[in-house]
Amino acid sequence: MKEIILFIFFTVLYLISISQNEIVGKVVQKSNKKPVAEAYVFNLSQQQIITTNQDGLFKTISVGKKLQFQISAKNYNTEIFEINEYQSGDTLIFEIEEGHIQLDEVLISVGSSTLQKNAIVNVSKRSIDDLNVISSGTLGEMLENIPGVSQTTMGFGISKPSIRGLSGSRIVTYLNGLRIENQQWGEDHGMAVTELGIGSVEVIKGPASLLYGADALGGVMYFNDENYAPSYQTEVSSISRFETNTMGYTQRMSIKTSGKLLRFNIYGGIRNHADYQMGNGLYALNSRFKEQSLKTSVGFTQNKWVVNLRYQYNQSRVGIPGHTHDSIVFPEMFMRETQARNKTVPAQITNNHFALLENKFYLNKNTIQANIGFTSNHLQEHEDKITISDIDLKLRNVFYNINSNYEFNATSNLIFGSQGMHQNNVNRPFAPEIILPDLTSTDFGMYSLYTKRFEKLVLQGGLRYDWRVLNVPLQEEIDTVFNETYQGLNYSVGVRYHLKKHDFRFNVSSGTRAPNASELLSNGVHHGSVRYEIGDRSLAVEKSLQLDFAYTLKLEHLEIIVNPFYTHLNDFKYLENQNQFLNEFMLFEYKDAPEATIYGGELALHYHPHFAHNLHIESNLAYVRAYIDENNNLPFIPQNNINTQVKYDLIKDKNSNNLSLAVQHIYYADQIHFGANETQTNRYQIFNFGFQYHKSTKVPFTLGMGVRNLLNETYFNHVSYIKNFGIFNPGRNFYISLKLQIINNQNK
């Protein structure tokens, strides 16, 4: 042990002692080579933002051999530059073109900072600002703007993402490099990530087990924090938002500051919503929720070492609508004529702590990434008492991910690594109800991914082995000890071919998911889902194979993406209604379906006409069909939909003042392929409208106003868990939001 500590100490000391390379760069306009002042240069490996001076010059530090810069400036296209070799003393010249589009994106989720155009896996990356043109009340609502992504909901306060019809334990959520564990098997256990301080989200659709571990059968939601402030700058922001439907308010504040090597962010936020109003004018009883969050991060760069320490805490109290013990249920039981926000039951209280230490070491040809993280999820479900919880579970998870990205040359690299976690699930001693026993679970995985790039062709292939051991000791609720090991071997192969304006991607990937503790060992009432659930200890590992093809046509003013997919699953886990009552609740048992099939695709169009530069038209269609056999469909499969948004910039000047209007129309088709315990969901359409005004003054501000569900449609969404109780989705919702910023630039 002593030797290991000494080895780590001297390695770190060596890395720190290596001399650093100072880089001088100049940003110029491509057409006339004139310098571009006040351009933002994002040094991606260092996560440092620098602004250019009046001569277009900037200085930064190289921590590796390969350099990646994302450069943006007012009235210029945002471009990404990759530099493989740099001689000390050279001045790098970056030429950018006049325009207002983003030419490429850098993806974090695919193993290393990779340009979207070089990625084999089809990843959808969207910034939160981009998803929020017509402001959304929840992160889940924002994510629905990504083709193929929907949100399963239980009222307004509980939502979780669904990718191509799969959600819960089949979707892995990452916050930066940290895997988030929050009893995600429960449909009433909403997403633990809040939009506080989130800058962008990357969505990998389909099995992504290779880099993210077993369980990522349906895909990965990878949230990236906002960038730090530019070097030598301090930013203070305040965001206030009010919504009429829930009389809900949100207040957030952030402070960001950056020096040459040290960067620091801190955020705080509160949110409080009363019961939401449906299209029929009534309120959904106990759909109220409130939340408070705190988030901080500190980043440091020393020569070849970039380190970030991140921490987030959030606490929420969420009402559970649609709750009853009665066998005869009618919708009026769950609706009220008056709105309320006081504490009542049943309710769910969650306390989450997420901590992550990210390290990156840039060696000669090798980049080593070492992430160590900790998550703690304390879940309390109150059934009858305001102050005493019935279910009281604490889930702690220690997580690590270590990998090496070795560049053989400019055209090929190998990522090789190991990932693991150790979970401890404990029921608090005084909790009267036990739905999951006390248990520990240990995961270990090893993976490798090789990429070879030719002029127009990129090839990629990888393998992964996973091992999970689940231990349930003898306890009051368990008659025999449960000790089981699950293993999985997965692969992924992909090819990308680029021909002028055409881009083709084809991927074959497999995934495995060990049954979770809830599926194996549940035996109790789950108040959140109003069911008595019984697990099955003999359930097998769930397996999946997906074929995914993507074609992109990228013209100067038009982009079209066609993305069909086909997924075959074996030993698919589902809850089967036993059509009987146990302890006053409907009895459901976990079962294995030998086979299941999901197919469909997304079609996206982005038109930005040359004759009207201020006009953006985006439209996308998502289609999913999922079944076990010809007589049985999978439950909670989203309705096929077409989402169209038209945005027009009324004002867009050189000082960054901007006034934009946006109209959105979402059409949801009939869901006629419904599961065994479901009913058909009828088609409906939603109109949303919003405007945003940004003024660049001494205290820059952004004012947003608008309305969601403009026509006050009374509707059910098929993936609402309270649809069967006759509770409608939210009706018309006006909102107003104001963002204020104070910026102190010590460069000036």
Place this chain on the structure above:
Amino acid sequence: MKKQVLLLTAAFALSFASCNKEECHECHYDKNGAEVELGEKCGDELESLEASGYTDADGNKYDVHCHDH
């Protein structure tokens, strides 16, 4: 700059602090199929009633509910 930051921080801290007032609820127990109101209970008293129940003059113990179910 310093003054503006302090002002914003103070406003934010105030909005956090304003949420932390003591919690009170109307409580009742069920006796012979009818609800018997106990009035508004707060803080420790509320917690104790929910945990231990209500004992009437005759020594009968009842489960107490402090919400509109």
